Amino acid sequence: MNLGISALDYIEAIKNGEFTVEEFVSETFDQIKKVDGKLHAYLSLNDKALDQAKELDKKRKAKEKIGSCMGMPIAIKDNICVKGAKTTCASKMLEKYTAPFDATVIARLRKQDALFIGKTNLDEFAMGTTTEFSVYGPSKNPWNQEYVPGGSSGGSAVAVSALESVVSLGSDTGGSVRNPASFCSIVGLKPTYGLVSRYGLISYANSIEQIGPMARTVKDTAFLLNVISGIDPNDNTTIDNHGEDYLKNIDSGIDGKKIGIISEMVGKGTDNTVSSATKKALAKFEDLGAKCEEIPIDMVDYSVASYYTITSTEAGSNLARYDNLRYGFDFDLEGYEFNSYISKARRSFGPEVTRRLIIGGFVPSAGHAGKYFLKALKVKSRLTKEINAAFKKVDFLVAPTVPILPFKFGEKLDDPVAMFLIDFNTVTANLTGKPAISVPFEISNGLPIGIQIIADSMQEKSLFQAAYALESTTNLPKVPL
């Protein structure tokens, strides 16, 4: 059995009776047993998955209709609520927290009979780009275990890359789906803000983040988006996509389309290898009939500063509820007055979360908001204006997903600013609400490079067409497991 097949091939195989759900799921767990001790993609596993697989096989045997996912294994980032499952955000704060309800995306996947394999590792509360800030230890990059897998949805990327699941869900606040997708050579999408319900996603910076599908192929990503997208009464920010089918006409090609290369994202600070891969990708686009031109977007230079100011402010508010009064971790109650109790309890946040909470307490405060938070909002709105203007001229914007190659553990741990700059190419899509996808393009000296394509709001359909066209030009090696 080939655990590395795509989700769509898996579904075909189940339909054709090539193997049962139970066989596939059982083999998936064998693979997890074999590799996850080293790779650490998962924080917890669904011990009912095999029973659920058997149940689906039984239904199929009895010719009962089952959902379109046909028991397809999926891994879920551990900041998305799955009813009855521990949901820790890789934080001590939620060490003992079991979600009492399904996130909307989970409910939709459940309805289509996807099988939840387990909850995956992340940087604490999704703040980070390497998984090194997980309180449970980092995940490893399957392409080279000395290297970080990217983050914050590192576990979800590793699970798909290392054949520990067919597909996965991550969340993307500033690149957290696209960055690990790029580092682990899989596909990852950050949808238009509002296309996918955030109900059940534990908020970090709620005004710009989205849950995003992660998969081995562009088609699988589109298929997953079909299942999870659309308006949700539980999330007032969701948009009606009228049941759009993102798979339909995905092979339309990009002949005649215009592509803009964001000058700031291919300039200084970009690794040479990444630069030359990007040039190759642009050549491929031209071969496919697209026209490429460079487009400067001035505000991109300020995007990371704006991003960290806004996300820290929102995090300061979103994470305020973790005071260990109603849920959390075991903590001796006796002898503490409320204020000293919560400040003691909140010391259990890890270093990166703490850093951002401190920033988040400062930048929007009465005496400083004008200098920091409000300025950051101005950058956000000007950046959006510039990007909107760019989409009047071109159909897509392209840049390397990450300006550098995957790096070794600990390399940037003591340099928060260097760590922040890894997000340089990804935060723009979040700040402007645009959809962006990372497509695996090259393996350079055993390390993956992904190309990012950004489209205008709600243009996921044409975004997938471009991504599919680019993917078709590649022939990448298998992950060396």
Added chain:
Amino acid sequence: MTKIGLEIHCQLTKLESKLFCSCKADYRGFEPNTNICPVCVGLPGSLPRLNKKAIEKATVIAMALNCQTPQKIAFFRKNYFYPDLPKNFQITQLNIYGPTSIGQEGKISVEGKEIQIRRIQLEEDPGRLIYEGSSERTQITLVDYNRAGTPLVEIVTEPDFENPKQVRLFLNILSDLLENLGVSDPSLEGAMRADANVSIEGGSKVEIKNINSFYDLEKALHFELTRQQSLAERKIEIIQETRHWDDKRKITISARSKEEEEDYRYFLEGDIPWVKIDSKTVERLKEGMPESISSKKIRYENYGIPTQVADILSSEKYFSDFFQKYLDYSNLVINKKLGVPNNFNEIEEFDKKYHSFAKEGANIITTDLMGLLDNKEKRNASKLTAEHLSDLVNAILENKITRHSSKTVLQTMVKTGKPISEIISEFALEQVSDDAILSTMIDEVIKEESKAVEEAKLNPEAINYLVGKVMKKTKGQADPTLTLNLLKKKIS
């Protein structure tokens, strides 16, 4: 000059559900922490789901207070840590990006003085803390989140009040108004609360918080004014601070000075997109608004109801609603009797009849019914219908029973819901208008009250005493006009 401003919090208790989830808006009567869900307890991953009805009700309040209502409203987060606040921030409204709260710049007149409303905002109520013992010395504090997320309208006034009496009058008017709008039941415990800011000539503004009833508010204001005045007399500076009302000791206690004021780090609530309130909605809400208390009063006066009666009746929603039902039914009765009027004379005749129904009905409601139904339990248990009252008034106007016996009838109707005919025969209340019977009774009275008879001969006013005596003998069932005429005849 004394300046007092208010921040009044009013729960929208008439709404079905909370502001951001489907738990009950009226949390009263629930076991602690049973009227809750992931949203109102702010569990990780939950998101607010805006209750559009709350926006409408709050807009109606804003319109009733003559406020301007914006075309788009926004919500903000007010960030602070407190154990009754499940998310450790409150979703509220603010006007930092222009007028985006539900209403601004309104006014309301209190005995000729205009009180300006600065702003009205919609927000979520926090949970409740229950202390074991006093709040300062408590060893254990319990938290009940049943209230968390209840829709709350905050009404902020300008510091336009000059004394506590104006505040009291304002709050009476406001609570009648809110009740009349059908948005809130101000009689429910905690449904209306107020904070106040107080300053006297030359002193800084002092805020008083933690006042749990309007009754205590007046006490707190008196205490605070006296405190500030005695400081001023001793030339001690009155500093800007927040003080808490201690309702056990009935004093205000310093809570924090200006320097210690919390920084709430307000910013836009991204989970709730801006809400458009288009002119169509505003029109629809305006049309659906109940008649205001003042226009009700004017209408009642036009029926010939005395000002004082009209005043009481119009400001009591339960009774003015009942009165309206009674009028509507009586209208049908009169139509049946007189036919639908179709010329000026007939209209005049109709109006005359209608007005007598109105006057008599208003009279019975304010003098008798309000006393019989002076609390919610009694109102719920009452079997009296508008039809009952109309039948009763009809009987009075047609001299079938006296006003005096109408009290018995009303009481019986409230208790049993029996029709008037049954009650009259059961209690033998038919008015005595038989000449022969009355004559005998009057003769008896003249015999017994010879002194009064002599007096009545000299002073026509004194005859009323004798009428009263006849009434007593007939247990109030004598036809008063007939009695008077007979008496006059017999004496002269």
